Amino acid sequence: MNKRTYALALSLSMLAALPAHAQMRGSASTPVAAAPAPSVSAARPNVSLSVFIGPAFELGNRALMVDRTTTVTESRVVTGNDAVNSTTVKPTDKPATRENGLGVMYGLDATWWGGSRFGLGAGLFGANVWGTTSTEAMHLFGQSTDALKGTSTTSNNTTDTRSVSDTMTISTPFANYGATITAPAANAANTVFTTSYTRNGGNILTLRQGDSSTAANTPKSTYAAEGGMAYSVARSFMVNDLTFHGDYVLADGPMGTVSFFGGVTMPIGAAKQETTAKTVKGDKAEGAAKQTETQFDATGTKTTEIVTETTAKDNSVADSSFLAMGPIIGLSASYNVNPTLTLYTKVGYAPVLIGSTTTNTTNTNTSKILTTTTPVNGAKTTQSNEGNTTTSNMAIAGLSGTETIGSIGAGYKVGMATLIGEGTARAYNLGGVSELVYGLKLGAGFNF
16 A cells, blocks of 8 residues: 555545544533432331330329218307307318229231331230229227317306217228218217128118216226228229221431321220228238127126128129220321431321120128127137028120220330330220329331
8 A cells, every 4th residue: 555545545544534533522511410319208117016015003093082071060059148059070081982993005016118108907905904992991090098088078158068979981893881880979978989890771881989877877888999990992904905007108208207097997905993891900900800798787887799790792793895996097197307217296086986795793691690608607608600692693785885996105226136125005984994094115116
């Protein structure tokens, strides 16, 4: 090839390569589009699971109401003028009216996310709580006879009179009990103080203290007593609440989410309430209340001693089981404080729950009166009277009601798990079963 031909070929090859080189330079100057950042929804797990257990409490109730009224009546009469009367009533004392139940709550919840916003799930909430409240009404309510004694004094033309009455009413779900102190009139020769215990108006026990004499050298009896009666109400509530729900994410972003949920809830449980009234000894232990009567003849000589020991117990139990079902709706929200800490809350309401309840009621009354008579001249005799009656009844009825739930808590991410601490409350109003359970959920959440 001559020099002219070689130069022409070289020029043509350079011209052919020039457009490709220019295109390459143009491509290098064009910025590459950045890949879009994944959304929070795109990062949602396929399945989320949480489990918890923690302390539970029952809101204080007034299953046992104790009203005690001490009335001190003072009057002044001035001869020749109208009587001037004044009455003083001490405040009502309620020593045992409210008590919180204590127990445990537990449960789990699992949700499968079929898409970025829609999920299906099921959950279980369970709780067991127990609570007891009690009071005692000892002989003379633990007071001395001097505190209850009436007085009457006259000075010149003025007479001052003081009398005392002391009454206690114990109201329970099954019966109304009462204890009343009766004091003798002022300056009366008969100084016997009586404590009477009743159930729905019927007498259970009578204890006396004092001297029955009405005149000098008259046959009389002196009385000494110890013990009294104790009253208690025990309550327990158990529920296993199974819920099937669908979830829809209304708002989703880097800072948190807001979701709506709806489905069906089915509370299954039992409520038990027990009332007990029983005699107690002087040391307040369960046993016999004791009455000792010492008899004297007209000369003041002791003739006979009669000791009466009364052991009585009145126990009533209502044990109810229930099953209900109905729709539930609610909202849940979360807020991401930082990559490891999340705050969240949840509220829900089941406006209509329909089901049935079965209640078994049992009342048992036991009594034993042991009387020991010891004459000064004669043989000692013992007589025992015992009684035991039990009545029971079962009732099945339909029920309707509502359920309300609410919670607020926090989650802290540690590795593959999230530690959960949550304060929660659930209110059940199911016909005759009304309960508010609250407590603390302690658990963990996992994403798969």
